[in-house]
Amino acid sequence: MANPISLPLQEKLPRKNTLKRASDLFIFLLLLSLCSYRLLHLNTHGSVWLLALTCESWFTLMWFLMMNSKWNLVDHKTYPDRLIKGMRELPPVDMFVTTADVSLEPAIVTVNTVLSLLAVDYPCHKLACYVSDDGCSPITLYSLIEASKFAQLWVPFCKKYFIRVRAPFMYFSTRPEIPSGVLEEGFLHDWRRMKSDYEELKRKIEEAAKKSLPFPLTGEFAEFSNIERGNHPSIVKVIWENKDKVPNGVPHLVYVAREKRPNQAHHFKAGAMNVLTRVSGVLTNAPFMLNVDCDMFANNPQVILHAMCILLGSKEEKDSGFVQFPQIFYGGLKDDPFGNQMVIANEFILRGIAGIQGPIYGGTGCFHTRKIIYGQPPDTKGTQGQVHEVSRERYGRSWELSKSIVKIMSGMTEETPTFHCNSSNLKAAEEVASCFYEFDTCWGTEVGWIYGSMTEDVLTGLRIHSLGWTSAFCTPQPPAFLGCAPMGGPACLNQWKRWTTGLLQILIGNHSPLLAAVTKKLKFRQCLVYILCSTWASRSIPEFFYSALPAYCLLSGTSFMPKVSDPWILVPTILFIFYNLYTLSEYLSCGLSFCTWWNNQRMQRITFLTASLFGSLGVLLKVLGISETIFEVTRKDQNDSDSINDVDAGRFTFDSSPLFVPATALVLVHLISLIGFLIGVQPLASDASESGLGEVVCSIWVLLSFMPFVKGLFGKGNFGIPRATICKAGALAFLFMHLGTKANR
Numbered sequence: 001m002a003n004p005i006s007l008p009l010q011e012k013l014p015r016k017n018t019l020k021r022a023s024d025l026f027i028f029l030l031l032l033s034l035c036s037y038r039l040l041h042l043n044t045h046g047s048v049w050l051l052a053l054t055c056e057s058w059f060t061l062m063w064f065l066m067m068n069s070k071w072n073l074v075d076h077k078t079y080p081d082r083l084i085k086g087m088r089e090l091p092p093v094d095m096f097v098t099t100a101d102v103s104l105e106p107a108i109v110t111v112n113t114v115l116s117l118l119a120v121d122y123p124c125h126k127l128a129c130y131v132s133d134d135g136c137s138p139i140t141l142y143s144l145i146e147a148s149k150f151a152q153l154w155v156p157f158c159k160k161y162f163i164r165v166r167a168p169f170m171y172f173s174t175r176p177e178i179p180s181g182v183l184e185e186g187f188l189h190d191w192r193r194m195k196s197d198y199e200e201l202k203r204k205i206e207e208a209a210k211k212s213l214p215f216p217l218t219g220e221f222a223e224f225s226n227i228e229r230g231n232h233p234s235i236v237k238v239i240w241e242n243k244d245k246v247p248n249g250v251p252h253l254v255y256v257a258r259e260k261r262p263n264q265a266h267h268f269k270a271g272a273m274n275v276l277t278r279v280s281g282v283l284t285n286a287p288f289m290l291n292v293d294c295d296m297f298a299n300n301p302q303v304i305l306h307a308m309c310i311l312l313g314s315k316e317e318k319d320s321g322f323v324q325f326p327q328i329f330y331g332g333l334k335d336d337p338f339g340n341q342m343v344i345a346n347e348f349i350l351r352g353i354a355g356i357q358g359p360i361y362g363g364t365g366c367f368h369t370r371k372i373i374y375g376q377p378p379d380t381k382g383t384q385g386q387v388h389e390v391s392r393e394r395y396g397r398s399w400e401l402s403k404s405i406v407k408i409m410s411g412m413t414e415e416t417p418t419f420h421c422n423s424s425n426l427k428a429a430e431e432v433a434s435c436f437y438e439f440d441t442c443w444g445t446e447v448g449w450i451y452g453s454m455t456e457d458v459l460t461g462l463r464i465h466s467l468g469w470t471s472a473f474c475t476p477q478p479p480a481f482l483g484c485a486p487m488g489g490p491a492c493l494n495q496w497k498r499w500t501t502g503l504l505q506i507l508i509g510n511h512s513p514l515l516a517a518v519t520k521k522l523k524f525r526q527c528l529v530y531i532l533c534s535t536w537a538s539r540s541i542p543e544f545f546y547s548a549l550p551a552y553c554l555l556s557g558t559s560f561m562p563k564v565s566d567p568w569i570l571v572p573t574i575l576f577i578f579y580n581l582y583t584l585s586e587y588l589s590c591g592l593s594f595c596t597w598w599n600n601q602r603m604q605r606i607t608f609l610t611a612s613l614f615g616s617l618g619v620l621l622k623v624l625g626i627s628e629t630i631f632e633v634t635r636k637d638q639n640d641s642d643s644i645n646d647v648d649a650g651r652f653t654f655d656s657s658p659l660f661v662p663a664t665a666l667v668l669v670h671l672i673s674l675i676g677f678l679i680g681v682q683p684l685a686s687d688a689s690e691s692g693l694g695e696v697v698c699s700i701w702v703l704l705s706f707m708p709f710v711k712g713l714f715g716k717g718n719f720g721i722p723r724a725t726i727c728k729a730g731a732l733a734f735l736f737m738h739l740g741t742k743a744n745r
């Protein structure tokens with residue numbers, strides 16, 4: 001038998017994808033020939049062709065960048081059993097959960113995530129869980145205290161019976177499965193007890209959340225009295241300490257509400273993560289850390305072991321930058337009506353990027369080493385052991401924190417960390433959670449989570465890659481983490497708007513990928529990946545013009561497609577058919593339905609003309625100093641089976657947000673032009689009409705893609721586009737036609 005120690009803990013296996021590459025290239029060639037055809041015939045056609053050419057060139061460039069991202073698909077295999085058998089001493093891990101608002105992120109959601117983390121299969125005296133509460137709500141603290149009591153029974157129960165799903169709400173949503181080798185009666189007895197205890201916990205938390213002041217703010221809660229949200233000192237509370245350092249107990253649990261003051265930038269989630277990094281540095285200082293959003297529970301109890309296979313099992317130090325698990329969602333609606341389950345992105349894009357310099361950091365379900373978060377480049381081992389002091393200018397003035405950083409830098413962390421939680425340590429923890437702590441330091445610029453983007457995750461990952469680290473994409477079965485994806489038009493589009501804003505901020509910021517490949521250690525192809533991400537939203541502008549083109553042509557009797565009699569019509573036709581079949585085949589190969597493909601393709605069109613357009617505009621306004629961008633937290637609901645089976649849940653909803661105006665205007669213009677053309681009216685046309693089949697097909701395709709908006713024109717309540725939005729859109733459509741007339745003269 002092979003010695004388990006000699007077997008690798010992980011393998012990176014390239015996937016064979018010749019057919020995919022050939023298809024990608026074929027589409028690329030078609031795009032190039034379309035552009036060259038336009039270029040050659042530019043002077044015989046007017047501005048319409050120039051506009052089409054500009055848009056198509058942009059799409060071609062994006063396609064090229066996308067092709068680069070998907071070229072080298074890899075699968076990363078991890079072998080946790082070998083890690084356990086190898087008898088290696090496992091390192092300590094600090095686990096971070098962020099929450100920001102109990103009304104959008106119900107405390108019971110956070111509690112379930114925390115419970116799932118406390119119960120993972122890992123020596124629990126090496127774990128500590130830190131919850132950052134940006135809402136500074138006594139309800140969160142109360143819920144966590146109650147949860148820690150429940151955990152005393154829940155964690156042993158999960159371990160005794162090898163329960164897989166350790167987020168109680170999910171576990172109890174199905175009938176009990178009797179684990180093999182246990183007495184049925186005994187198990188069912190324990191199961192019932194746990195279920196009723198969980199229900200009691202849930203009731204208490206929901207009860208507390210209903211009242212504005214659930215209990216007198218005394219004792220544990222005294223610090224919450226007389227404080228306002230956004231204006232309070234830092235609060236750090238040890239909720240549970242695993243005093244006996246026993247491997248089978250419950251990990252430490254700490255509550256952190258960082259200091260907030262009006263007019264002090266707090267940098268949203270990035271700021272919260274930096275506080276967690278420092279507070280945990282002072283209290284436990286584990287060399288590895290995991291971070292999850294409050295809705296992302298651990299669905300695979302071996303998740304830390306999987307991550308350790310990569311973090312400990314890489315031959316070269318630089319290959320263990322961070323380990324990103326895919327974002328996968330539970331309770332998804334049938335056929336993914338909002339196109340946000342990200343299955344295809346995980347399967348082909350992230351796996352492809354994993355074959356270059358490693359996946360981008362996605363903000364949740366990710367393991368980092370503390371050393372990297374402190375801004376260290378790889379292979380600085382040579383200087384280790386010599387670190388006696390770290391720069392106060394860089395890391396801030398806390399003596400306790402500096403001491404902990406020295407330990408990390410010299411690789412001298414303890415195998416079983418001491419929990420430094422006496423009152424002077426807690427004081428130090430509160431000090432590093434202060435909002436003035438980062439003044440004149442490198443936090444947010446070179447150290448920790450990087451500020452300046454709404455997508456702090458991508459920016460922080462970019463910085464890590466720029467230092468020369470490689471990251472890994474770990475995709476165990478069952479999935480490591482599951483979270484909730486937003487539902488309904490406004491919530492989905494607002495999330496996209498934030499991402500758009502954040503990604504564009506990266507492009508124009510100090511850490512722009514445009515520079516990093518030259519000045520830093522970002523690989524060239526990885527740089528292209530970041531350029532693709534950060535320019536993704538700007539595609540909304542060519543998309544906008546390109547979607548309006550067919551309508552304009554029909555109105556004005558011009559054409560932007562070759563005539564049916566022209567053999568060149570084959571190029572766009574084949575492109576159109578082949579592209580759609582190709583993307584469809586991607587969905588089918590992942591076991592997804594035709595409808596899922598269609599919903600995703602149409603949501604992409606919709607997102608560009610709503611969220612991305614406004615996101616880009618928001619960045620422009622910020623650059624001009626007109627407005628600030630803010631982080632709008634996504635609402636999280638524990639979708640139960642009722643809401644999933646509800647047919648209305650998948651229908652597109654609207655609100656009075658200006659987000660919906662441009663797309664509504666587009667739909668109006670298309671309806672007018674298409675109907676006009678079919679009945680023979682082309683209001684802007686000057687002489688003989690040139691428009692034909694090409695334009696009609698394109699116009700129909702746009703309307704099909706924007707079908708939720710077409711229906712929304714006539715829908716009621718949330719399902720209808722508000723009157724005011726329709727009026728504004730109508731005005732915009734009128735303006736479009738007015739300008740169109742001028743352009744055509």
Ligand SMILES: O=c1ccn([C@@H]2O[C@H](COP(=O)(O)OP(=O)(O)O[C@H]3O[C@H](CO)[C@@H](O)[C@H](O)[C@H]3O)[C@@H](O)[C@H]2O)c(=O)[nH]1
Binds near residue numbers: 292455495
């Ligand atoms: O001021 C804030 C705002 C947000 N959060 C937390 O950040 C997380 C992400 O917020 P969410 O509203 O769930 O955003 P999503 O769009 O779902 O999150 C994705 O995109 C974000 C960047 O836009 C990343 O921060 C996330 O990790 C990533 O999962 C949540 O745990 C929030 O509690 C804070 O702690 N403080």
Ligand SMILES: [Mn+2]
Binds near residue numbers: 293483484634
């Ligand atoms: Mn989220």
